[in-house]
Amino acid sequence: MTSISQHAAPSDAFRDETPWDVGDDGDTLHEECGIFGVIGARSASSVVALGLHALQHRGQEAVGITSFDGGEFFSHRGIGHVAHVFKNQDIFADLPGMMASGHVRYSTTGGSGLRNIQPLFADLADGGFSIAHNGNISNAMTLKRDLVHKGSIFQSTSDTEVIIHLVATSRYPTLLDRFVDALRLIEGAYALICTTPAGMIACRDPLGIRPLVMGRIGSSVVFASETVALDVVGADFEREVEPGELLVVDHNGVISSHRPFGDPSPRPCIFEQVYFSRPDSILGGQSVYQSRRQIGVELAKEAPADADLVVPVPDSGVPAAIGYAAESGIPFELGIIRSHYVGRTFIQPGDSKRHAEVKRKHNANRALVAGKRIVLIDDSIVRGTTSLKIVQMMRDAGASEVHMRIASPPTDHSCFYGVDTPERSKLLAARMDLEAMADYIQADSLAFVSIDGLYRAVGQQDRNAKCPQFCDACFTGEYPTHLTDYDADAVAGETEA
Amino acid sequence: MTSISQHAAPSDAFRDETPWDVGDDGDTLHEECGIFGVIGARSASSVVALGLHALQHRGQEAVGITSFDGGEFFSHRGIGHVAHVFKNQDIFADLPGMMASGHVRYSTTGGSGLRNIQPLFADLADGGFSIAHNGNISNAMTLKRDLVHKGSIFQSTSDTEVIIHLVATSRYPTLLDRFVDALRLIEGAYALICTTPAGMIACRDPLGIRPLVMGRIGSSVVFASETVALDVVGADFEREVEPGELLVVDHNGVISSHRPFGDPSPRPCIFEQVYFSRPDSILGGQSVYQSRRQIGVELAKEAPADADLVVPVPDSGVPAAIGYAAESGIPFELGIIRSHYVGRTFIQPGDSKRHAEVKRKHNANRALVAGKRIVLIDDSIVRGTTSLKIVQMMRDAGASEVHMRIASPPTDHSCFYGVDTPERSKLLAARMDLEAMADYIQADSLAFVSIDGLYRAVGQQDRNAKCPQFCDACFTGEYPTHLTDYDADAVAGETEA
C-alpha cells in the first residue's frame, strides 16, 4: 500500500521508534507487503506470526496481527521484524481466538507511523472489520477526497483505509454486498485478507496482479501471499485464490467462492518470479527457483561470455548463476561473500549512507577472483549504483574481466501496483541505452535476458503481445489498469520529455 | 470523558506501557481531565506543557499536546505525567507553531489506550480539527450508535470522538455552524478547547458544569480549566468562559463570543470547590482555599468537638483543618505526615494492593498524637476504606479519641459529568446512615458539613432548593440534565431497590 495523504496530519508520537534493519540499499525494488491469515486454528495468532516470519522478505519495517476470539478482536502491531515485535510469547496470550490475520510491510517515505501498520481495523455497524492488503489502489486519493467531503474521518495515510470507509458508507444490506460494492469502486492491485465476526474473506484483484494462495492444516484454512508460508506453518497447499475471486470462510470452515468481476484475463506480476518471491515458493504452478535457474539458462544462450567463473551476486543471483553455469559449462563459484548480519542491507529509510553499505553486505572472495575473468549474475538493475560498486569490488579483488548478466529485462518503468520503485527518471534503464549502462557500471560487457526469454523461463512459449500473460509494466510500460491518481507525466516520467 | 464503547475493539499494542503513579487509592473521586490552550504565543506547545503541569491534579494518567504552525498540525501524546511525557525538550521542536492545546486525563477502566489520549484529531474536509474535552457526554453511546450505522468509523472509545463525527457529517456550510450543530445534539457536561486552521474555539456547556477560564499573556489568549494554570504560565486572568458561551479566537487575536444555547441558569460543579480544583485557583470569583477554610469554620460551628488537636488528612484536608482550628481554638498540628514520593497514592489502575498503600502515603506523627484527643479533618468519604485506615492509624499511634469531621456533605450519588465515581452501591453514604458510618470507620464521632453550610462557605446565603446555584447531584441526586445513556436504575443505584 502507498501513503496517499497530502493532508496536514499530526506528526506521530512514535516516529522516533527506530525501524529495524530494513534491508534496503535503495537500489533494489521492494515488495511492500506480505499477508497471512488462518481460520479455525488453535493459537491462530502464533500460526500467523510464523507465517509472517516466512514472508518477512516481503516487508521488513513493520508487522501487525489481529485476532478474533468469537466475541472480540485483538491486535498487536509494532515497528521491526516479526521476530522482534513478537519476540515475547506472552503477546500471543493477548491475541486469543481461532481466527487471526497479519501483515508485514515495507515502509514508504513519511508513512512509517504506527497507525499505518496493518491489519487496519474498524468497528463497523455490523461489528469489527480488519483488513490486510498487499498491493496499491491507484485511485485511492480520488476516492479519499470524496469520502472526507462526506464526513469520513481517516485514521491513517494508507490507501487501504479507503476500502474500509467505502464498506462503512455503502448502502447495501449485507457486509459482503458492501464489501463487493467497495471493491467495484477501487482500481489497482490488491490481495486482501479481511476478518469479520462471521469469518474470513480473502480476495485478489480482477487481474490477480499480487499473489495469494490457500492451504489447509487439518480443518483450518490458511491464506498467504506465497506457498513458502504454507510450508513453514505445516499447511498443505490447496490452490491459488484466483484473479478476481473472493473467498469467504466461516467459522465452521465452510468456504464459498464469489466472482464479482466476471472473468477478465489474469495478469500476475512477473517480477514475483524474478525477484520478490522466495525461491522455494510455487507461483502459478511454477517453481520460483526453477524459473530463476531457467532464466540463467536462457541468459547463457542469449548472452554467452568467455570467462573462467560464474559468480552470483548473493543471494538473489544464485539460482540464475547456477543455470548460467550449467548451460555454459563455466564453473559456478562464490566470488562474493554475503554477510549474514544485514538484511538485504543495513540501513534505515532515507538514503543517507546508502553508499557505505555495500561493503558491509558483500565482500569479494579475493583468493578466488584474482586474475580471473568472471561472469557476474544479478537479478536486476534499478539505479545502477549497486552494480557499479559490485563490478568495482570485483576489479579491486583482481578480476581481469567482469561480464555482467542480468536475470531480467531492463527495468525502465515505475510500478504502481504495490512495489516501491524510484521515479522513472532514476531508473538506469530509463536513462540510458545498453552500451551507456555497461559504461556506467564499468563492466566489460552487459546483457539482460530478453522479455521473451523471460516468458520462456517462466514456462510460456513467448510473450503474447496483444494480451500479455503477466503484468510486465516495469519492463514494457504496458500498465494493465487505469492509474487515476497519477497523471500521464508521472507515469511516463521525465525521461520521455 | 468516559469510555463509552461496549463494542469489540482491538486491544492496544501499548497497553503494557506502565502508567505512572496515577495517584489513586480508589477511595477518592477523580476529576477526569484538565485542558489548556494558547493562541498567538511563541513556543505555544511549551506554554501548554507548563499549563498542563499546573493542571496535573486533574488527570495523571496521560497527556497530549497538539500544535498548529499555520500549515500543519502536530501532536505528541503519551502515558504518564506531563513532566514524564514531555521531559525531553526536543519534543517541543516537533510541536511548532503559535497555537497549541493540550489535555491531561485520568483513565477509566479499559480506556487507557494511546488512541484515547486527547486532544483527539481529525482531518476534516476543511482541514485539521483537534478537540480537548473536560466533562462527559451523557448521550454519547446513543449518538455513536447512529453515527456508526451511517458509516462513521470511530478511532477511540472516548465519548469526545462523537463530537468530531457530528461535525464531520453535519450538512451546515461553515465549520462553526457544523460545530454548533454538533453541540446542539449532545447533552451532559463539557468544557472544550478546539483548534482549527482558522484559530481556537473554547466553549462550556449551557450549565457550565465544568470550569473554563480565559487569560492573556501579552497579545496571546489562553484558556485553562483553572486559574492556577494562568498563574503558572504568567498569564493574567481575564474572565471565565461563561456557561453556554462559545468563544472563537483567530490568529490575529480577534475574539468573538457566541451564545448558541440562549441563557439557561448556570449550575457549576460544587465539588470543584470541595476537592477537585487547586486551592490557589479562583472559581466563579471565589478563592478555593478560602472556600475550604470556610467549610472548616462552618464545620466547627455545626459539629464542635472536645479535643486537643486538629489534625488534617494531608494535603486536601489542610485548609478546612486550619478553618476548624481557628474557629474552635483547638491547635492545628500535623499529626499525619504525607510522603512526597507518591502522587495521591502509589498504585496503578485496578484495585489490587489498594490496601497496602495507605501506609506508604501517610504515616502517623506518633510523638505528637500519642495520648491526645484529635479532630481529624478530611475532604470527603467515598467508599470509607481510607477513613477506616486513617482512624486506625491514629489509634495505633496512641490517640485517645478520634473525632472525624468531613468538609463536604455525604457523597451518596454517582457523578455522570466527568468525575470518576464508584457505582452508587459502593458509596458509603449510599449504604449507611451517619451512625453506621461512624461505626464502620471506628471513629468516636463523625460529622459532615451540611449542604447549606457548604453553600454558605462558598459565598451563598443558602442553597436555592428550586433552582440550586450549583450542580450538587453527588450530594443530592438532583441531576441537572437528561442522562440518556444511563437507565434510571443505574442512576438510582441498587441501594434504592
Add this chain to the structure above:
Amino acid sequence: MTSISQHAAPSDAFRDETPWDVGDDGDTLHEECGIFGVIGARSASSVVALGLHALQHRGQEAVGITSFDGGEFFSHRGIGHVAHVFKNQDIFADLPGMMASGHVRYSTTGGSGLRNIQPLFADLADGGFSIAHNGNISNAMTLKRDLVHKGSIFQSTSDTEVIIHLVATSRYPTLLDRFVDALRLIEGAYALICTTPAGMIACRDPLGIRPLVMGRIGSSVVFASETVALDVVGADFEREVEPGELLVVDHNGVISSHRPFGDPSPRPCIFEQVYFSRPDSILGGQSVYQSRRQIGVELAKEAPADADLVVPVPDSGVPAAIGYAAESGIPFELGIIRSHYVGRTFIQPGDSKRHAEVKRKHNANRALVAGKRIVLIDDSIVRGTTSLKIVQMMRDAGASEVHMRIASPPTDHSCFYGVDTPERSKLLAARMDLEAMADYIQADSLAFVSIDGLYRAVGQQDRNAKCPQFCDACFTGEYPTHLTDYDADAVAGETEA
C-alpha cells in the same frame, strides 16, 4: 558518599538513562543517602523496598537492593525512585532470601553511573560481601591511591569502595577483624549496613555523625537511617545503633555489639533535625516534628514580627511556621501552594533551567496574601536564589510586607560528611552579613534562629562550646574530624582569603 576518582575512567554506557525527577533546585542541601537492611524476614527484599521508599527523601536518584538466600547473593539496581526501579513485582522473585539490604542515593556530579549505585558488592575470599553507606569518607582518595598502587582494581568512583578493598586486602584472620581493621583506617562519617554469608553488620562512625536505628518485626531485625522506615514496614523501634558501635546479627537473630573505637563523645549531625530527616522520625530520642515546631517557637521569641499571617514555605517550613504562629499568635495560613507533581523540584542534575522551576513548584495563594503583612518561614538559606524568588512571588501576589524567618542558623560552611553542599564561596551566609542578605533576598526583615536557640529547640540547655553535643560544622566551621583529602583552602573557602 562522594565521587572520588579523578582518574581516566570509561564513560558509562548508561549515562543517558534519564534520571527521574530528582527534586533538586540546586538551592537546598541534600542528604546523599538512606540505608535499610533486614535479616530473618520472609520476602526480605520487598521489606527493604518499602523501607527505602520511606527513606526516599534522603536520595532520589538511584536505588539498589541486595539479597542473600543462604547460598547466593542477588541484586537489582537502577536509576530513579524506588517506586520506579522496583515497580515490577517480579523483581522481588529475583531477589530471594531472608536477608536483604538497600540504599537510596542522591547523585553528585559525574557520579550518576550505574556502577556507583549501592549496595556495592564483592566476592571476597570468604564469600560475598555487600555494603551500603550513608556518609562520606574524608580520606578516601588518599587510601585509594595507595590501594591501586598495590594492585587493587576499583569498579566504581565511590568512596565506599575503599572500605571493600581495605577489607579484601587486610591480613587479619576473620572477616570481622578485617572489617574493623578497615574501619580503623578510614576517617569521616559513615553509617553502614553490610551483608555477608554469616549475617548482617551495621555500624556507625565513632562520632555517630550519620543516624542509624534498629528495630524488630517479630523475630527479624531491621536497621534503617530513620525511624519512619521502621513505622512504614511495621517494625518496632528498639534503639539507635550507638556512635562507634558495630552490631553483628547472625541468621538466627543473635546480635553481638562491638565497640572497636573506645568511647568518644558523639557528635550527630544537627541538620538532620533541621531539614534532612522526615518530621515523623525520632532522632536521638527527639521528635523531629517537635524540634522543628520548637525552632519556630524560639524564632518567634528571638525575632518577632508585626504581621498578619505566618506563611510557611511548603513543606519543610510548615512545622516551624506552626510553632511561630502558636508562639506569636499570628494566624498560620497557606499563602504558598505547593504542587504535588514535582519532587522537591522538577529538574535534572546540572543547573540549567533551575530558575524556571520555582514557579512550577510553588504558587502564591493570591486571594489570601494580597494586602497582607506576612512572616515567611523557611528551613534554611543556601545560595539564596530560592528565597529571593519566593519573596518576589509574595510581593507579586500583593503582600505588603515580607518578613523572612529562617529555622536554622546561617549556613556558612560546606559539609564533608555526606551532605551535598555547594562550595563555601557560593553559600549566601559565607558571602554576606545579615543585612546584606536581607537586601539580597529583598525581604523587609530577615532573621535566623541562633545556634543556642537551635540547641534549645532540640532539647539541650545550650551549646557546649568546648565539646558541642552535635556536629554543627555547617553553621560553625568546627569540623569534628580530620579532612585528609581536602586541603585547608577548600575547607575554609575562598571567602576567607
Add this chain to the structure above:
Amino acid sequence: MTSISQHAAPSDAFRDETPWDVGDDGDTLHEECGIFGVIGARSASSVVALGLHALQHRGQEAVGITSFDGGEFFSHRGIGHVAHVFKNQDIFADLPGMMASGHVRYSTTGGSGLRNIQPLFADLADGGFSIAHNGNISNAMTLKRDLVHKGSIFQSTSDTEVIIHLVATSRYPTLLDRFVDALRLIEGAYALICTTPAGMIACRDPLGIRPLVMGRIGSSVVFASETVALDVVGADFEREVEPGELLVVDHNGVISSHRPFGDPSPRPCIFEQVYFSRPDSILGGQSVYQSRRQIGVELAKEAPADADLVVPVPDSGVPAAIGYAAESGIPFELGIIRSHYVGRTFIQPGDSKRHAEVKRKHNANRALVAGKRIVLIDDSIVRGTTSLKIVQMMRDAGASEVHMRIASPPTDHSCFYGVDTPERSKLLAARMDLEAMADYIQADSLAFVSIDGLYRAVGQQDRNAKCPQFCDACFTGEYPTHLTDYDADAVAGETEA
C-alpha cells in the same frame, strides 16, 4: 572466554534485556569471540564498529568498544548485534580518540551480564588498561582463587579478568613487564588486544591457537581476528601476529615485536578453516573458501555417492558442496532455502524451543528435490539433532535417497580453547560409531572426511602425527596444553568410562 566463577555472585540488574537473535540452534559449535583494534585513526571507534560488524559471525550476543582520546578512556557496551548496540551515530561522539578496540562475544550459560561484556577495563596504578580476549584460559579458576585470597576483587565472571589482576598485582617495574609476567602465568588459548595510555598491545598465545592478523590503513595500524575485517574497513593485510608474538604499537605508529615465550611449534585451530572463519578470510596463508571447497573435493574422492543432486545445508555447507559437485560431476542445486531473517538460527540462550526453529531457518525446495537422490553436504555434526531434521525435511519433500557427507572428521571431543562445545557426552560422534550415527540421522549413507583428507585440503601433505600442524583436539582428543582447571574425567567425558 569462558565464565569461570562458581562463586555466589549477585545477579545482574540487566539480565532481562532481551538478547538479540543470537543465531544458535544449540547444535553447532560457536566461536566465542572476535576482536578488533585500531590505533592512529580518526574516528577510531567507528572503524572498530565496522570491523566488529565483519566479525559478527564470531559472537552475536554482546559487543563493546573502548576508545582512548589521549587523556581518557571511554566505553560503550551492550547486548545484541553490533548494528543494534551501535545503531545510533551519536554513540561514536561519546567514544572519541584515535585508538579504539572492541569485542564481540557469544555468551555462555550464566554469563550474559553486562559486566562480562568486553573489552574489560581497569584503572591501574599507571592508568587505564583495557583488554579484549578471544580464547579461553584453562587455569583461570585456579589463578582466580589465589588472587581473591590475596585481596583482588573481581568484577566479572570472565576468565579474562584474571589477566588484569595479574598485571595489577605484578611487582615488575614497567607495564609491559607486568603484562608479560601475567601471560607467563596463564595457560590456554588467547588472542588479545589491549589498550593503555601508551598505545596498543596485540598478542597471541605461544601455540597461536586463536587467529589474529595485522593490517594498515594509511598510517594507522589495525588488528583483527580475521582478514575479512581488514577488507571491510579498507585496510591492507600486512601479516599475521605470529604465535607467541607480542606486538606493541605506540601513538606514533612505531611497532615493536616481542617473543616472551621462545619459539614453540604453532598449533592454530583447524576448525577455523572448517567452520568458524568467514569463507572470504585468509588464514595462515590459506583461503578459507578454497579450504572448504577442497574438503568437498576430498570428500567426493573418499566418499562418492550415486545421486542426482548435490545439496548444501546453507550457508556453511555451500563451498564444500561446490567442491563435491565439481569433483563428482553431480549437479549442485539449492535443495534447501535458508531464510534471511534468522541469524544462524532464531533462538535465545538456553535450549527451549530449539526444535521448532529448524523450519524457520531452512525450508526444502520441494519442486527440486522431489523424486531425487541427493547428496547433502554439511560442515559438521555436533549433537546430530539438526542433521536428523534436515534429512527428514528432505524425505518429506520427496527425496528418494539422502546421502549425508560431512566436511570435517567426527567431532568427538570438547574444546577448551574458546569454542562453546557441549559436554563430550552429548557429542554424537563420542556416543556412536559411524553406522549408528547414520541410523540416528536416518540417512541412506553417511561419511566424514578423514583427518588426513582434512589436512590435505588445508594444504598439508598429511597430518604429522608426532607434532600435528594444527590443534585438532576436537577430532583427536590431543590437547596441546595443560588443562589445569579441568580434571581428567571432564576432559575425557563420561563416554570413556
